[in-house]
Amino acid sequence: MSANTNCILLVEDEKGIRNFILRSLESSGYQVVAAENGREAKEMFLAKCPDLVLLDLGLPDIDGVQLIPILRDWSNVPIIIVSARDQEAEKVRALDLGADDYITKPFGISELMARVRTALRHRGVSAASQPEEDEVFHIKDLVIDMGKHQVMKAGEEIHFTGTEFKSLALLAKHAGKVLTYDFILNQIWGPHAKSDNQILRVNMANIRRKLKENPAEPRYILTELGIGYRMLEDAE
Template identity: 40%
Template sequence: MGKQRILIVDDEEDIRDLLEIYLKNEGFDALKAVDGLEALEMLEREDIDLIILDIMMPKMDGIQACMRIRKERNLPIIMLSAKSEDIDKILGLNTGADDYVTKPFNPLEVVARVKSQLRRCNMLRSTAPKSDEEIEIGGLIINTATHQVKVDEREIKLTPTEFSILEFLARNRGRVLSTETIYERVWNEPAYESENTVAVHIRNIREKVEINPKEPRYIKVVWGVGYKVE
């Protein structure tokens, strides 16, 4: 099996070079792009396993690039931004990013998040036992082998993180799961100020899965406690 390939997209050369060094030290193959347009061009000709994507860039910023990528691809995306306000984090997650790191960052933290996202994707790709391949709840069908989700025969496109959250909730049908439990299970790291991150992803899932997100059939909020699938 070849090295997993990480695409680093940032208009700051120092950051591209720094992340490249740390990723290569951990056994990854690193490719670099200076903006969203170059990243899209590289995705057309290179096999990429994960993207580290800066938000503020010339020509095409990270938000626009993420939206374009999500129309066609389902690989993990980690956003980088110098802004730490919740609204910026939510904006990044709403466009389909799986995780978010604020500048200035510790490169070891970025590498840890890369490993976490790839580990989760590898778990999703591994073939589940036959009896566990399909989870059916009313008109909701989750196929863990093909990673397809259907609602009333209509196929739904979810990001890797959204799929992991929905599968976890569905496998624990009827149980109320706290945001901390969901975060620790899906992100594979301790939950710290994770409530907004989980809430944004849950909202995105409900908008895709529920016919009327205000009156959900599947994903219910238990106020002050967490979420459950019924």
């Protein structure tokens, strides 16, 4: 599996459809986490920081439409509605609330995959905030290669989700500088990201876990309490 594998949150209560979509996504190289109701969807969204959401509307505990503004408060990751509701008014409502695309059941898996690829390509992250494609950052024994979307630590490759990789690259680009919570949220999740920093804290915890970093003795990422994060430079 490549280092730039995107993580997709699949929210679908029908087991057969859920398993079919899950297998199809995984066979295409995506990491997938699945939820069968709104409560699980919110928990997994915050815990996994996905790069895209596939959302069914007919959930057992909440109308999926009600989830759209909740997720949109936290992040601007693409949300694709996958629903049996084919009325134009339903589609307009979902899109007005912040969904990026709408596909009606039954659907062809090739069409769904094409929609997923398109949404990820057009993900709303400012191009100006991203490092140059050919940049390679060296932080102690870390090598972050933007062109290859690859992270190496002491010669061994570490696999990150798309959001995790972008966060790490953003910190590396500004190594030695303090990046505020709001700045990181805006650059990675967009201007509509919720300002309580929960999704950012979870994302950073996932990055540190994969780097096997002890927060008490950080070698790579320093937390500036109440302010933000700073990538340590080689000289520190």
